[in-house]
Amino acid sequence: MRKNRAMEKHRIAILVLDGLVPFDLGTPTQVFLSARDESGQRLYRVKVCGTGPVHAESGFTLTPDHDLSELGRADTVIVPGIHQGGPVTDGTLPGEVRDALVAAAARGARIVSICTGASVLAAAGLLDGRPAATHWAWAPVIGGLYPQVKWDFDVLFVDDGDILTSAGVGAGVDLCLHIVRSDHGAAVANRTARRCVVPPWRDGGQAQYIERPVPAADGAGTEPTRAWVLDRLAEPVTLEEMAGHARMSVRTFTRHFRDETGLSPRQWLLRQRVEHARILLESTDLAVEAVARRAGLGSATALRQHMHATIGVAPTAYRRTFRH
Structure with a gap:
């Protein structure tokens, strides 16, 4: 018509x-x-x-x-x-x-x-x-x-x-x-x-504009372990190491973690790494490869894949939008 x-x-x-x-x-x-x-x-x-x-x-x-x-x-x-x-x-x-x-x-x-x-x-x-x-x-x-x-x-x-x-x-x-x-x-x-x-x-x-703050710290449950992980995002951290830090079995830790955050430990860790990469892209002139390493994502290729999956844009496009 x-x-x-x-x-x-x-x-x-x-x-x-x-x-x-x-x-x-x-x-x-x-x-x-x-x-x-x-x-x-x-x-x-x-x-x-x-x-x-x-x-x-x-x-x-x-x-x-x-x-x-x-x-x-x-x-x-x-x-x-x-x-x-x-x-x-x-x-x-x-x-x-x-x-x-x-x-x-x-x-x-x-x-x-x-x-x-x-x-x-x-x-x-x-x-x-x-x-x-x-x-x-x-x-x-x-x-x-x-x-x-x-x-x-x-x-x-x-x-x-x-x-x-x-x-x-x-x-x-x-x-x-x-x-x-x-x-x-x-x-x-x-x-x-x-x-x-x-x-x-x-x-x-x-999705690239949504605020996703880290859950508020209360010192209980898995929160101390989450804070511990955030201090070492550039390092490889396994589920077993996270559970060990929390002094729980992997099964118990995973259950408590999901109850507190709504995510599995691996999902949460990936989200935090992507969020950290976003901050680095906004606030530094680091090359995309260096941003990927500092965020614990390994390579520029992995960073591109994860950013596309979570917010729908490539690292360079994101930086053009938000970098002053």
């Missing part, structure tokens, strides 16, 4: 709700209004709609120019993130909003969410049994409210055909540019990115 109407301005309705994240509203308006053809004509028509004035989380009230009827005419419906309200507190959604979203999806509109806007789609039942993304920091809350959704908290966005969802904040830019690229090709998307002064594509997913 959208391709057959390529000569028309694609109609986008952005639905705003109480608790609105202003950045998530600004992202689609800026990106889609910046998308133009070679003659400079805009390719999208964007309208902001809602049921009335909404309170943004940043301390101001916004009054949309249009009501929910715009969802009935839009080719694409976009829901920005919210940080308060039923979708992120108890899984509820005002009936009129739910009905408008469900009707738009039923007639074939493309449905898009940015950040925690995915909770609105989930509350409307549109994500049941489907893959979806949202901000990694909201994983415990939103994942718990909507267990029927196949959440992926590591990626920047999920394109599931007629429903697309993005991770948090800046990932909305990635998703909007992806939509422009899908609708009009790479040249238009690249031109739009240049106009917005953002990269047209980012390597990896949001």
